[in-house]
Amino acid sequence: MDRIRIVGGNELNGIIQISGAKNAALPLMIASLLTSDTLTLENVPHLADVELLMRILGNHGVDVAVNGRRERQEDSYARTIHFTCRTIVDTTASYELVSKMRASFWVIGPLLAREGHCRVSLPGGCAIGTRPVDLFIEGLTALGATMEIDAGYINAKAPDGGLIGARYTFPKVSVGATHVMMMAATLARGTTVIGNAAREPEVVDLANCLNAMGAKISGAGTATITIEGVTSLSGARHRVLPDRIETGTYAMAVAMAGGDVVLENTDVSLLETALETLRRAGADISATNNGMRVKRNGAGIKPVDIVTDPFPGFPTDLQAQFMALMTRSSGISHVTETIFENRFMHVQELARLGARITLSGQTAKIEGVQRLRGAPVMATDLRASVSLVIAGLAAEGETTVSRVYHLDRGFERLEEKLTRCGAVVQRISE
Numbered sequence: 247m248d249r250i251r252i253v254g255g256n257e258l259n260g261i262i263q264i265s266g267a268k269n270a271a272l273p274l275m276i277a278s279l280l281t282s283d284t285l286t287l288e289n290v291p292h293l294a295d296v297e298l299l300m301r302i303l304g305n306h307g308v309d310v311a312v313n314g315r316r317e318r319q320e321d322s323y324a325r326t327i328h329f330t331c332r333t334i335v336d337t338t339a340s341y342e343l344v345s346k347m348r349a350s351f352w353v354i355g356p357l358l359a360r361e362g363h364c365r366v367s368l369p370g371g372c373a374i375g376t377r378p379v380d381l382f383i384e385g386l387t388a389l390g391a392t393m394e395i396d397a398g399y400i401n402a403k404a405p406d407g408g409l410i411g412a413r414y415t416f417p418k419v420s421v422g423a424t425h426v427m428m429m430a431a432t433l434a435r436g437t438t439v440i441g442n443a444a445r446e447p448e449v450v451d452l453a454n455c456l457n458a459m460g461a462k463i464s465g466a467g468t469a470t471i472t473i474e475g476v477t478s479l480s481g482a483r484h485r486v487l488p489d490r491i492e493t494g495t496y497a498m499a500v501a502m503a504g505g506d507v508v509l510e511n512t513d514v515s516l517l518e519t520a521l522e523t524l525r526r527a528g529a530d531i532s533a534t535n536n537g538m539r540v541k542r543n544g545a546g547i548k549p550v551d552i553v554t555d556p557f558p559g560f561p562t563d564l565q566a567q568f569m570a571l572m573t574r575s576s577g578i579s580h581v582t583e584t585i586f587e588n589r590f591m592h593v594q595e596l597a598r599l600g601a602r603i604t605l606s607g608q609t610a611k612i613e614g615v616q617r618l619r620g621a622p623v624m625a626t627d628l629r630a631s632v633s634l635v636i637a638g639l640a641a642e643g644e645t646t647v648s649r650v651y652h653l654d655r656g657f658e659r660l661e662e663k664l665t666r667c668g669a670v671v672q673r674i675s676e
């Protein structure tokens with residue numbers, strides 16, 4: 247199993263190219279199930295989750311060609327990938343595959359809308375929380391589907407003649423349930439109005455792509471999304487939006503290590519709350535034509551309290567990275583996690599590096615320390631793993647992060663991007 251070795255102490259200086267967003271690419275790829283034409287996606291990141299989803303979609307009948315070539319012949323940044331699902335050959339999403347990647351459960355929306363029925367494994371819990379699917383079940387039931395749970399699977403069936411547009415307000419904001427309801431409603435008869443919808447930029451990106459495919463969606467990016475059903479969707483060409491979590495992660499890495507880095511192919515408007523928080527912590531951030539410049543020279547890191555929230559709040563996917571930064575602040579800060587009940591697995595690993603963190607319910611209290619010391623640590627989930635890399639950049643001596651496969655789910659060529667900016671970060675393959 248690969249490990250990442252970091253020798254701390256170097257500033258970061260240079261340019262980092264931000265990849266396409268994992269959390270946009272996944273639902274966009276799944277949208278290819280809604281049409282028999284070709285959906286072409288540009289700026290698709292090269293990540294373990296993307297590769298796995300290609301295989302899963304292949305099982306349902308999607309033909310995948312990368313830059314005009316067959317899957318897995320290409321290994322470059324910003325790939326263009328063509329997805330064509332002439333016919334759906336299998337409406338079952340197996341436990342074996344759904345359990346490997348939660349977002350693959352989202353095929354339930356397109357399969358139900360296009361084929362009228364499907365059997366999809368329940369995804370189960372994961373390291374960061376239980377992550378139930380009740381909101382998906384309620385939302386699709388509102389569109390007229392019958393949803394039965396049988397032996398760990400959901401058997402979903404649309405009424406004869408297909409799903410029926412409806413008004414439905416989610417009792418809680420869910421990104422995944424909003425994606426699924428929006429995709430399913432594009433092919434429903436009549437109009438669907440989703441209340442308390444997720445407002446994340448990835449929801450807007452999916453809506454833009456679906457509209458390019460002929461859907462009639464308005465209001466994406468607000469709490470109320472309206473979808474007028476159409477009888478069929480066509481192909482389209484769409485560019486995956488920049489990864490705001492990767493952007494925020496590197497901005498935090500610069501705030502932690504010091505230096506001056508330009509983040510290219512991204513946009514400050516995707517993460518204003520996180521950037522404002524970083525400014526308060528002492529980073530100097532300015533927008534550029536094609537991204538942003540992040541600097542921290544000389545001044546120390548100031549303590550700042552955060553509470554995670556759905557967009558436009560502080561993203562839970564940047565919580566672990568921000569906590570890593572706060573371990574070196576000049577005072578006491580608090581991090582409150584409101585989205586996932588168990589997203590503090592990085593606390594005990596940061597403690598191995600000398601961080602002083604105490605947990606009380608959903609809040610972590612971080613007492614900044616003068617120095618961290620390198621140590622062997624273990625990644626427990628995707629964002630927790632990168633928080634350990636950030637801490638390692640500022641720790642004295644050597645840090646090794648094991649279970650790097652978590653990192654490979656969501657960060658494209660992390661060690662290459664950091665090394666180019668002067669960090670000592672190296673993958674050790676065994």
Ligand SMILES: CC(=O)N[C@H]1[C@@H](OP(=O)(O)OP(=O)(O)OC[C@H]2O[C@@H](n3ccc(=O)[nH]c3=O)[C@H](O)[C@@H]2O)O[C@H](CO)[C@@H](O)[C@@H]1O
Pocket residue numbers: 268269270272348349375376377378379380381382383418419420421422423556562563585586587
């Ligand atoms: C692939 C992808 O885009 N993943 C992102 C997506 O995950 P995901 O879409 O799974 O997260 P949700 O927005 O659905 O989860 C938000 C909260 O709602 C709860 N919930 C969700 C569905 C449901 O049926 N019932 C229920 O109770 C969850 O357990 C969680 O407590 O949004 C999360 C919140 O921004 C991010 O951390 C993930 O990176």
Ligand SMILES: C=C(OP(=O)(O)O)C(=O)O
Pocket residue numbers: 269348349563628629656
């Ligand atoms: C939690 C995440 O992803 P997923 O929803 O795929 O588990 C994440 O991207 O941080």
